Amino acid sequence: MLSVERYENILEQLDKNKIIKVSELSQLLGVTEKTIRVDLESLEQKGLLKRIHGGAVLPEDESRIFPIDERQSLRSDVKTAIAMEALKLIEPGETILMDGGSTTQALARLLGDFPVTVITNDIKIATELLSKELVQLLVLGGTRIGTSSSLIGAEATDYLKRIRVKRVFFGTTGVSVQHGLTVLHSLHADWKRQVIQSAERVTLLVDSTKFEKVALIQFAQIHEIDDIITDDKIDPHIRKELETKDVSVTFASMEKK
Structure with a gap:
């Protein structure tokens, strides 16, 4: 082994x-x-x-990555703010790919007011979209890894190789300016690499607590991402570093209105 x-x-x-x-x-x-x-x-x-x-x-x-279920349930207000910024990038009638994760799930909750086609491999995202009449939903099958709600399998991967979508929205376990984007499982890493190759625009949805965290396996570098949407509580030094990279960065405001 x-x-x-x-x-x-x-x-x-x-x-x-x-x-x-x-x-x-x-x-x-x-x-x-x-x-x-x-x-x-x-x-x-x-x-x-x-x-x-x-x-x-x-x-x-607070920097710990585990437990996964606990981590995904935290900072729901931040994830909603990020999702609201992501929603602005979607044009009616587009086909988008949504990878699994709590922030992409928050985006799924906001969809439904205009027609859009969504491809996903995540059970929770599919459940959010199931009753929305204006959303055309395509769910890719596969096997669940651990407690993840995402399905991964050969058929889903083969399907990704045959399609090209307008935009992909996805998350990550950790993101570092130096070490790139990382996850904990090699199958998830392989899947995310393929997801990135399937889209014209690649959009990372990530809250500020995940910056400068490094998980087990790298699947992408910062320069492979077109857009990053995070919250404005990000460390000023990291913010300055991101501004030197060839990537569009949007900071969702967390000020109470």
């Missing part, structure tokens, strides 16, 4: 159980406890876990 595959398995167990033990991981993954300890050290250096005696737990600070 490759190290990246072990990392994925370790993080999946951490997401499920909140605490993991070296001895149990060694048995589960069929490698020595020494190998597991080296893996945990590497993941701790990335900020993805905190080592304890005999195992590891979730990081205690």
Whole structure:
């Protein structure tokens, strides 16, 4: 088993159980406890876990990436503000691709007032759009990875290779000016790479807390993105760095009106 595959398995167990033990991981993954300890050290250096005696737990600070379900439920007001800015980019009658994520789901909630065709592989997004008469919905099938609501499979990937949409809206686990866009699972990384290739315009929806976070696997660099929509609580230094890049950046206002 490759190290990246072990990392994925370790993080999946951490997401499920909140605490993991070296001895149990060694048995589960069929490698020595020494190998597991080296893996945990590497993941701790990335900020993805905190080592304890005999195992590891979730990081205690606000920068932690896990648990995924908890992370996706936070900052709903910020995600709605970002989604409202994203809505302005969609023209009636367009065909758009919506990748899974809590911010893209917020955008799905806002759709329905004008005709648009939406292609998605995400169950939650499809559910949001199902009853909206002006939205023509195409759902790509596949298999769910872990607790994600996104479906990934060979048929969906093959379909993406045959189409070209006006715009894709997607999210990411982490985004760094230096290290690019990263996620926790190789299958999600492969899917997002293909998603980017399928659209004329590539739009990243990401709240400010995800900047300068680095997850496990890189799937894109900043220069591959056409538009970034985030909130205006972003660190001023990161904001200044983004302004030097060849990407359009929109900052959703979080001021109370």
